[in-house]
Amino acid sequence: MTPAQRAALESLVVRALTDAEVIAIDPLLALDNRNDVAIAAVLSAGRARLQSKFIGIGTIIATLGEDGGNFLDQLETMGAANRNIHWAMANIEQGRLDVGEPATRQHIALLKSALPGYATGLDALLALGEAPDPISFNAVSDALNIAEGRMTL
Amino acid sequence: MSGETIVVLGTPKTLEASGASCANNALVQANDATYGIVADGSGYPDASFVLGVTFGTAPTEGATVALYARPLDIDGTADAEVPEATRPTVFIGTFTVNNVTTLQIIPLDGKIAQDVPDLAEYYIYNNGTGQTISAGWTLKVTPRTYKAAP
Numbered sequence: 477m478t479p480a481q482r483a484a485l486e487s488l489v490v491r492a493l494t495d496a497e498v499i500a501i502d503p504l505l506a507l508d509n510r511n512d513v514a515i516a517a518v519l520s521a522g523r524a525r526l527q528s529k530f531i532g533i534g535t536i537i538a539t540l541g542e543d544g545g546n547f548l549d550q551l552e553t554m555g556a557a558n559r560n561i562h563w564a565m566a567n568i569e570q571g572r573l574d575v576g577e578p579a580t581r582q583h584i585a586l587l588k589s590a591l592p593g594y595a596t597g598l599d600a601l602l603a604l605g606e607a608p609d610p611i612s613f614n615a616v617s618d619a620l621n622i623a624e625g626r627m628t629l
Numbered sequence: 630m631s632g633e634t635i636v637v638l639g640t641p642k643t644l645e646a647s648g649a650s651c652a653n654n655a656l657v658q659a660n661d662a663t664y665g666i667v668a669d670g671s672g673y674p675d676a677s678f679v680l681g682v683t684f685g686t687a688p689t690e691g692a693t694v695a696l697y698a699r700p701l702d703i704d705g706t707a708d709a710e711v712p713e714a715t716r717p718t719v720f721i722g723t724f725t726v727n728n729v730t731t732l733q734i735i736p737l738d739g740k741i742a743q744d745v746p747d748l749a750e751y752y753i754y755n756n757g758t759g760q761t762i763s764a765g766w767t768l769k770v771t772p773r774t775y776k777a778a779p
Contacts, residue, residue: 491743508650508685508761508763508764509650509651509685509686509760509761510650510652510761511685511686512759512760512761513686513759519697535653613759614654615654617652617654618654620652621652621653621654621655624652626652626657627655627656627657628656629713629754
């Protein structure tokens with residue numbers, strides 16, 4: 477991978493490439509057989525964007541399974557002292573808690589420390605507010621073509 | 630029977646015998662030769678083009694490689710500008726690719742390019758196939774017209 481190619485890909489994903497990504501992408505950059513579809517797949521792994529997702533009691537129970545009811549009881553107890561949790565429960569009861577909303581996600585993340593036994597379930601709730609955000613192979617092509625000095629339209 | 634319209638084919642010309650690799654969304658010139666309808670085509674206004682390509686990794690089925698012409702000597706010896714995204718002159722046609730890694734010989738979609746530029750150099754554009762056209766591709770043109778049967 478040339479410095480220009482690396483800079484182009486890092487500019488595309490707006491971060492530094494990991495060593496594992498460089499190792500995976502290097503063989504895909506052959507001059508005569510550059511595989512932009514595969515490069516895009518490597519860069520897209522784990523990429524996610526936030527999406528609005530309203531949840532309520534049903535979704536919490538469905539996601540946390542057997543622990544769902546107990547988790548809601550814990551929140552109700554905590555809500556007596558923590559007014560943010562108290563009012564969040566109101567949203568939950570109305571099915572209007574948006575787990576894609578950044579501030580809500582921060583509060584859910586804090587709950588992982590307060591309720592470590594529910595950390596896995598809380599991560600599953602956070603995942604509901606995420607959607608895949610793949611890099612298109614055409615964007616990879618455009619970036620690399622410029623970096624490699626290829627003629628483009 | 631005489632007088633009916635028949636097709637007349639001219640002498641094929643190779644515009645590129647072994648082209649450089651062409652990455653997805655890149656443009657490469659068929660730089661072995663230009664094509665002039667008078668010098669090469671006996672004045673025939675139309676032409677058929679055939680592209681021979683190989684992909685190291687199978688491209689997206691049904692994606693296309695576009696053919697562009699850059700007219701030459703259009704104002705004395707002045708040439709037209711090189712094709713650009715916002716001004717892709719002159720679009721000639723497309724070649725639809727198969728999702729294979731073996732050599733593909735592809736005629737221009739629609740078969741005939743009508744009223745091709747008087748004199749032009751030609752370019753292929755890898756239009757979102759997703760994969761790189763391997764070095765060694767070929768582009769050939771056959772002049773074409775119609776006349777009345779004798």
